[in-house]
Amino acid sequence: MSMNSFGHLFRVTTWGESHGPALGATVDGCPPNVPLDASMLQVWLDKRRPGQNENTTQRQEADAVKILSGVFEGKTTGTPIQLMIENTDQRSKDYGDIAKTFRPGHADITYHLKYGNRDYRGGGRSSARETAARVAAGGVARAALQALAPKVQIIGYMVQMGVRHIDRSRFDWDEIARNDFWVPDAQTAVEWKAYLRELRKSQNSVGAAVEVVARGLPAGLGAPVYGKLDTDLAAAMMSINAVKGVEIGEGMAAAALTGTDNADEITMGPDGPVFSSNHAGGILGGISTGQDVVVRFAVKPTSSILTPRKSITTEGHPIEVITKGRHDPCVGIRAVPVGEAMMACVVLDHLLLHRGLIGENQGKIG
Amino acid sequence: MSMNSFGHLFRVTTWGESHGPALGATVDGCPPNVPLDASMLQVWLDKRRPGQNENTTQRQEADAVKILSGVFEGKTTGTPIQLMIENTDQRSKDYGDIAKTFRPGHADITYHLKYGNRDYRGGGRSSARETAARVAAGGVARAALQALAPKVQIIGYMVQMGVRHIDRSRFDWDEIARNDFWVPDAQTAVEWKAYLRELRKSQNSVGAAVEVVARGLPAGLGAPVYGKLDTDLAAAMMSINAVKGVEIGEGMAAAALTGTDNADEITMGPDGPVFSSNHAGGILGGISTGQDVVVRFAVKPTSSILTPRKSITTEGHPIEVITKGRHDPCVGIRAVPVGEAMMACVVLDHLLLHRGLIGENQGKIG
């Protein structure tokens, strides 16, 4: 019941603040004998790492992850894996002026009210820097998936930045890794670069939507009622900093559909059931169908902006807040690897749960 | 780690199938000395009860709830409260034809694959009938909230049915309870009645969106990172049958906003901070701000429709599925009290968690 943990059998607890000595994740429940070393996690951390191009914060962090436990001679042992990332570029003085003011739209005020004691340096625990720990943990989940269910692929990409959407008619899986925005469409990447430069110049930030797909997942993962695969995905994505909405398949658009439109019709293929469409996003009754599992989430714009906003101080005095420091104009970009990490953790967790509770699928078709 | 439970300190486990002898909820963690009797729960069950008008399934169920434990001389004792609702109108023969076929868009196929053994009568465990147990549990949560935090009000209403939206300029809280659709706007209720009649005639069903608001909530509820108030709300709502998307405040629309637009500016009022707007939906960094907590979710259209859809049998043979039986043309309507119940459970749970972990808010303003 830890407030900083997620997962059932594969259970991750993150810890650490933006400007403390280190942050990390305690990963419990990784199966033994999974090949693992720090370089396998670093790949994903590098994807999330700030300061790589003009579109993200200029904070320079190596984000070098160390494995302190749970791995022996290149393999997991089945015991807890401690992942530590030391903070190196902590210009705390950038943040001194927010010690006693609340950024509108930021967790400053709620932390203050609840705890009365917050590490204000860089947002402390509420900083998106915490997501580095999730990405490291997601790397462990990916390594375990590679060993247990090698067909599973997890791919995230942006589908919207501010008022700009991707053009799904140009969707190209291979393009995602080639551009700074993780968009499946080269032309969009060019356009967004200009759009974001404009926003940054106007001292503003912007929201985004990210889609994460798990491909190659077997049918049968999940459980009814509250241990649903989509329940856990919704919680996982909503727990990411700045996320305000989560959708499975059609998502909010399902409200506008009729039953005839929404029915993913079924035919029998050579390897089992084949669906004519995937309005359901690969999940029916909380259990995976064997289709792609499709999750989408919206990230709000960063509240740390250079445009002045009205607020108050801890003494209750009015103040105009301008947030200097180094911030992402669109945190949604770096949310892509975070969403992937959460998907990897949830999928591995449900694979283990399914194996534990059921063994293997008990029903056949044909 | 029960797959059929939710909540941390206030913990609900639902059980039962659509056509078994009974269904219910085991409610653990209700504080002692809360005035409670069955009639206080029945109010909410009656709101969800089917067969009350032409807009919902014609199944006739009294949905009479019995309290089997945890209440003594009209008050809770602090021990588990068992709530049982006996099933009475079980025309199982209606469902015999779905024993060996899969309704497109329904959990039939995933239950079959996973468990190999499903109570197909009325959808068994996957039936929306399970939500009666949630509503009963939500009634317990409401009673406890009334005792512990009497200012808290929880109100749900429909905001969309199919392509029709409510008109927020006509929003009237008092109207919600007056019409069959729980809409805050009398004119919409009239229009929707005609719209739904049309859909039913065309042997179709339709999706919906429901908004649930918790008013009067103190600031400070929730916790960072994974025990977030919004994380638990997202999970709670996504766990409801047929829900495909969950939003907090701006929700998916946050993706299109800029930082200046999204900032809920703060001024100091006589009783504490006052926010110029509520894009955040009353939650920042996972912790309540003291504003209204606003959650929205989309319900997909019922998959049980009279229009034929292509599917397969358990033997893998092609078949056209038409679902007779008594089904809701728009399950979203009856999802309103269910969403309220989930909100009540989550809010009470976080009140108890906050009291346990923090005591009372430790930071002041002014």
Next chain:
Amino acid sequence: MSMNSFGHLFRVTTWGESHGPALGATVDGCPPNVPLDASMLQVWLDKRRPGQNENTTQRQEADAVKILSGVFEGKTTGTPIQLMIENTDQRSKDYGDIAKTFRPGHADITYHLKYGNRDYRGGGRSSARETAARVAAGGVARAALQALAPKVQIIGYMVQMGVRHIDRSRFDWDEIARNDFWVPDAQTAVEWKAYLRELRKSQNSVGAAVEVVARGLPAGLGAPVYGKLDTDLAAAMMSINAVKGVEIGEGMAAAALTGTDNADEITMGPDGPVFSSNHAGGILGGISTGQDVVVRFAVKPTSSILTPRKSITTEGHPIEVITKGRHDPCVGIRAVPVGEAMMACVVLDHLLLHRGLIGENQGKIG
């Protein structure tokens, strides 16, 4: 985190009071397709049932268990199994005089202080009657074990009643089921009958020690540090009413041993390692060795006795308490099937956990 639940994947929540309408257990996490009907549970309930001979309370309860959910056409479906036992012989007036007094050595006073509201009839929630629900749940666990690990046998027996111990040189497994005391030694049964009659006559009660053995368990169940098999067994047994001590293998006697004495030496047998002794009680480092798992627990004497004891009333006035009503002179006797039930639940839970987290044992010998 329910206070009334135990188990990780196989999770049991009990509910109900001694003199309410019913009590029972909500069992979540039972694998699907396990053959199950009420008669399979009744066998174990009958073993615990009161009023069967002069050695136990004369309360007459049929203890007839009903399965309200989770079983379809004679097999489990993988969804929650609700087990209900209706209370029939509730002579509440027997207990009216304890509404405002506290029996020394009984939970009356702590319930009063904590909750301020207790169902005093028959001890309410603190009555050993709650253990009927555990026995029913244990019956589900046994059925699942029969399906998943048919070699596992779970057998409990008394090893001590008051100052009388069994004679292990006369140990006979077959004798256990033949006598009223579940002792593995016919002569002891005869002697204890006289001893207990004497105690009852002197209006007293007496403690007992019970041993429960799980035979045929595979090696590898459990996990280090806190998910230990012995940790869960200790918790399971200590949670039974009136239990004050729990031992694994040598138990408290291990304190007196030297390392040379305590070492269970290992040789290689035809089917794997063979141990020269079982001081460890079948568990090393929290993980099963493949030997018999041996747990022992002490049950204190019933506090409800006819001999007057000094106490106070809820007003704080002095009073002499004599507990009339129908009570067991030695609750340890009926604790035997309860201990077996807890063992069955823990063993099944760890089988599922092992399957989920590890799959199957990953190390071989030879």
Next chain:
Amino acid sequence: MSMNSFGHLFRVTTWGESHGPALGATVDGCPPNVPLDASMLQVWLDKRRPGQNENTTQRQEADAVKILSGVFEGKTTGTPIQLMIENTDQRSKDYGDIAKTFRPGHADITYHLKYGNRDYRGGGRSSARETAARVAAGGVARAALQALAPKVQIIGYMVQMGVRHIDRSRFDWDEIARNDFWVPDAQTAVEWKAYLRELRKSQNSVGAAVEVVARGLPAGLGAPVYGKLDTDLAAAMMSINAVKGVEIGEGMAAAALTGTDNADEITMGPDGPVFSSNHAGGILGGISTGQDVVVRFAVKPTSSILTPRKSITTEGHPIEVITKGRHDPCVGIRAVPVGEAMMACVVLDHLLLHRGLIGENQGKIG
């Protein structure tokens, strides 16, 4: 459901191996604004630290704990506290010879069978070195108790080493901290020193029993049935390495008592109820009475001894095992601060649970 975590609201997850780079504890759920720095934890670690006298292992470890998160400007923030202890004196070569053999009575064989991959250096995860992390976490719990319930005192001491018991007629609380054995009796300390020297010379080890008392605890902590205070204490103590038995109050001796003997009679004192005795160990029905909470546990003798014992290799070949390296002749001595730490964690956890679920005691006497 992490296998390496304990606690409900105050939740501790330990990680790390004996000879890895570091080990530690992730502590979640510590209330905010508790004064805390590393030196406050170091006090307790120093008490457990090896190599301090001839009675314990000669491994030299500074056991210097670092706080990596959750503390800001000398106070807890309410976010996870990461405690890290770097391993410095890792003579791994001492252990090379156990890589392929199993020490009788040790977890070597069960780890091998389950995981197929064990960090054999110094016992890896199964080493009692893991308890350093518990002691550090216990230090956090003590600091929080000091802030929340300053009357609570937690004191552990040895009551038995091998066949030698303390003499309770000479019990002196002040003596405990003065001798190497944490015994409440100076004469015993002298005798035990000679006894242990003898055992060490004979290349043997010996078991022990430790008693831990929590004084000044309010009545009302705990909950019935499974969230019992004694259930959690039993689990906490049994989870410590080498523990084979746990007792509350009379413990196993309760089996021999009659109801008249066992009744702790109650009278009314100036500040509430007064008990004539404490057979119950301060817990009735799983809930604290306000008396001292008394827990006792037995620690088996170290299996790592210089006397040869029969065993097998991973290939199944017979071998005689002699364990060199640096081992405690009586691990029970250093188990004293570990038992205290577990008690502190459980007590704090139940204080928070009680506050969350109940608020404050709802029943009065007089």
